[in-house]
Amino acid sequence: MEAQSPKAVVLFSGGLDSTTCLAIAKIEGYDPYALSFHYHQRHRVEIEAARRVASVLGVREHLILELPLRQIGGSALTADLPVPRDVALEEMQCRIPSTYVPARNTIFLAYALAWAEVLGAADIFIGVNALDYSGYPDCRPEYIEAFQHMANLATRESVEGRLRFHIHTPLIRLTKGQIIQRGLELGVDYGMTHSCYDPDADGLACGHCDSCLLRKKGFAEAGIPDPTRYGPSA
Secondary structure, eight states, X not given: OOOOOOEEEEEOOSSHHHXXXXXXXXXXXXXXXXXXXXXXXXXXXXHHHHHHHHHHHOXXXXXXXXXXXXXXXXXXXXSSOOOOOSOOHHHHTTSOOTTOOTTHHHHHHHHHXXXXXXHTOOEEEOOOOSSSSOOOGGGSHHXXXXXXXXXXXXXXXXXXXXXXXXXXXXXXXXXXXXXXXXXXXXXXXXXXXXXXXXXXTTOOBOSOSHHHHHHHHHHHHHTOOOOOOBOTTO
């Protein structure tokens, strides 16, 4: 009888990092279950990208949950606050920007943990990065380590000894250029992905937010033409 591949829950936004993370989970032999959130962010473009990419890459199941984080607000992505534009790359890691969504990765990982426990999946993948990122505190290695420790204290499957949860962060020590190179090695078409925090009405990337600037930097470092569809002001 052929052995079954281990199940893994992959937090998945349809962006550059999470798409690479999904491709890595697949090449490492996991049977991926993609988990996306419409958390009432500024737009639905990334949800459309997540559906598109998950369909092309292939997942066992793609679950999209509604989270009304706009009711909490506190972020330029979930409230009527301006998205920072044209911030110098060296400044991004020196402050926590207004696009930080309060406790977002904690919320996302909690849902991923719950689904993983139901599925009997010991593995969760998240595409956080601590090199080329916007200074978010919930992207750091010490945060991931702390959440993993908590997960193994807080769940029936772990307490009763059936599962030992592991949070995989395969991108955490890579630059954006290295992430793109890794994805290209795995056949990822980055033209399908979406990263922009503030796209226009047609879904075109602004080219000026932190996410767009980091994405541009990554393609330049990788020596690869940027396939992103930018708006006229980019």
